[in-house]
Amino acid sequence: MLVIVVGLPVAALGYHLHLFPDRSGVRTIDIVAAAPERGGFQPDVIRVAAGEKVRLRFSVPDVTHGIALGPGLGIDLGQIDPGQVEEIELVFAEPGRYAYYCNTWCSPNHWRMRGVIEVYDPANPSRLVSDSRPDPVTGALAEQGIDIDAPHPASVIPAAAKPSATRGEAFSTRAETPLPPEFDDASWRRGHSPAEAHTLLNRELPALSEEEAWDIIAFHWLRDLTPERREWATEQYAKNCAACHGEAGTGTGPGVDALRQQGLGRHGEEDETTAINDPQTILGGTSNIYYAKIRRGGMGTGMPDFGPVFTEDETWILVDYLWTFQFAE
Ligand code: HEC
Ligand SMILES: [Cu+2]
DSSP: OHIIIIIHHHHHHHHHHHHSSOOSSOEEEEEEEOOGGGTSEESSEEEEETTOEEEEEEEOSSSOEEEEEESSOOEEEEEEOTTOEEEEEEEOOSOEEEEEEEOSOOSTTGGGOEEEEEEEOTTSTTSOOOOOOOOHHHHHHHHTTOOTTSOOOOSOOOSSSOOBHHHHHHHHTOTTSOOOGGGGOHHHHHHSOHHHHHHHHHHHOTTSOHHHHHHHHHHHHHTTOOHHHHHHHHHHHHHHTHHHHOTTSSSOOTHHHHHHHHTOOGGGOSSOOOOTTOHHHHTTSOHHHHHHHHHHOOSSSSOOOOTTTSOHHHHHHHHHHHGGGTSBO
């Protein structure tokens, strides 16, 4: 009798609370975060109204994952171990598309571990939440006929160790040797490779030594990287890029084996991830090309598309940071 009289209502209430754990106007969305081989994020698309308060609750069944949300949200729940649950409450002010993604190497397909948050306009819920507007840089490169997937070997590289931005700054600010005005033009710098800048310096200031020319280029290619931006990029590179490109940019992270097995290496080669620290490979490319590659990802290679994860400005910070593998600050 007791079981029937007391137990049943309690069980029903408990079940009700289990279904609706919070009645205070916060909708809880449970998301299982498993490696892609075991189903990835489930669900991998969620819909949220702009202005609605939601609680995203991530549980991890298999191996340690790192859960972050972007672009531009600055939310990183950190690493979550099997059996653990992490949650976050948030409100999206505007309609748009956001992503939740794993930033800890968890499996050979780790980089495919993504989920989409569609934030719709509650006044117009059936309207499609479109992808972000076409990227201006990627569009301009296509118009100029620049193939961001083609190799771009440098025509010249520094003879000795890493060129020094510090020496380059001292030289660049000395009044008696004005540099070509292009060097002060951020959009010119983004559209030209360091090798092209070197050719320009050689032509305009033939008295410069090789070392001086490269130091000047080092300064100008690193001048937008403030300490705060550098700190942000260092953390993001370690979490999102080092697994494949290597902590020191050598192209030998733990993810490279996985890419090799899947035939997803560089430029159609089976077994290579770009060595971002290699002058020959990198100094012939432009910031615009690297920006576009990071946002769009590779074509049939293992390079993920980070457009859904980072804002345009965040992508520029990463691009600026990549030059630190070539140039000393
Ligand atoms: C899963 C492995 C993987 C991860 C993670 C990864 N990359 Fe790559 N990346 C590649 C591969 C493979 C290539 C070469 C193929 C290509 O260019 O499409 C590449 C190419 C690139 C290139 C082009 C280099 C060139 O010579 O044109 C840039 C720039 C780059 N990655 C930056 C990044 C950044 C920044 C991150 C992190 C935000 C990152 N990558 C994360 C695998 C990866
Ligand atoms: Cu992962």
